[in-house]
Amino acid sequence: MSVLVDENTRLAVAGITGREGSFHTLNNRRYGTNVVGGVTPGKGGQDVEGIPVFNSWAEAVEGVQPNTAMIFVPPRFAADSILEAAAAGVELVIAITEGIPAHDELRVYNTLKRDFPHTRLIGPNCPGILSPGKANVGIIPASFFKEGNVGVVSRSGTLTYQIGNEIAQAGFGCSSIVGIGGDPVPGSSFVDVIELFENDQQTELIVLSGEIGGSAEEEAAEYIAAHVKKPVVAYIAGFTAPAGKQMGHAGAIVSGSAGTAAAKAQALEAKGVRVGRTPTEVAEIAVTQLR
Numbered sequence: 001m002s003v004l005v006d007e008n009t010r011l012a013v014a015g016i017t018g019r020e021g022s023f024h025t026l027n028n029r030r031y032g033t034n035v036v037g038g039v040t041p042g043k044g045g046q047d048v049e050g051i052p053v054f055n056s057w058a059e060a061v062e063g064v065q066p067n068t069a070m071i072f073v074p075p076r077f078a079a080d081s082i083l084e085a086a087a088a089g090v091e092l093v094i095a096i097t098e099g100i101p102a103h104d105e106l107r108v109y110n111t112l113k114r115d116f117p118h119t120r121l122i123g124p125n126c127p128g129i130l131s132p133g134k135a136n137v138g139i140i141p142a143s144f145f146k147e148g149n150v151g152v153v154s155r156s157g158t159l160t161y162q163i164g165n166e167i168a169q170a171g172f173g174c175s176s177i178v179g180i181g182g183d184p185v186p187g188s189s190f191v192d193v194i195e196l197f198e199n200d201q202q203t204e205l206i207v208l209s210g211e212i213g214g215s216a217e218e219e220a221a222e223y224i225a226a227h228v229k230k231p232v233v234a235y236i237a238g239f240t241a242p243a244g245k246q247m248g249h250a251g252a253i254v255s256g257s258a259g260t261a262a263a264k265a266q267a268l269e270a271k272g273v274r275v276g277r278t279p280t281e282v283a284e285i286a287v288t289q290l291r
Contacts, residue, residue, distance in 0.1 A: 002131035015072035095123035121187025127157035148173020154209035
């Protein structure tokens with residue numbers, strides 16, 4: 001098994017006719033993902049290397065029945081595209097777009113919870129989801145990963161690639177890799193994805209890759225202690241980050257002692273989660289527990 005994307009994924013892409021959208025859509029299709037369509041207003045009836053393009057999400061759902069949406073449109077249009085996909089009945093929306101205004105993210109989050117609870121949002125500003133050997137939706141370089149039994153959930157794309165690659169080099173692999181993004185208002189949290197991994201038969205160990213800012217990692221620590229029986233290994237980026245300075249993602253900013261890497265590591269370790277201080281150490285801890 002895996003979580004969120006697999007052989008049954010039927011993917012449609014908003015922004016498929018753009019340079020980045022077409023590049024990554026075709027890359028996902030080469031990996032084996034079933035790409036059934038795309039959405040670009042005003043370009044309905046065209047195609048991208050045989051993939052039909054529709055003017056709206058409603059037309060795409062009627063025409064090719066996607067169950068997964070990937071959002072590759074500019075920030076000012078992304079929130080509306082997410083909500084349009086949800087209104088059309090798409091079950092999973094993966095928003096790759098970065099730079100979406102925080103107030104738009106908040107509007108999307110609240111509207112989905114209130115009006116479209118059937119739709120799960122991953123992102124925005126995320127690398128997507130990869131289930132090795134099954135499907136790749138997003139910009140994750142699939143060649144870094146092997147199929148296996150480690151579930152990875154991360155706020156950072158690049159660090160995820162390094163951890164997954166080191167696990168693969170040690171002879172192990174991943175069930176799914178889920179990038180939840182590092183913006184202030186993510187559609188899905190660590191807790192949301194860890195719950196999926198806990199219930200996934202293929203996943204035997206969970207890796208959480210966090211970073212400074214916010215309280216998501218502390219909330220995950222509480223959830224893990226109360227609900228998770230599988231071993232969890234964590235990494236927190238930003239032990240040397242200066243307080244009060246935004247680092248990388250929009251959500252990666254700390255004030256005083258709140259949201260620091262040290263505080264997050266302490267919270268996780270207090271609940272029995274081993275925390276590596278480097279991605280290499282995280283992979284080593286994970287591999288040791290798997291052997």
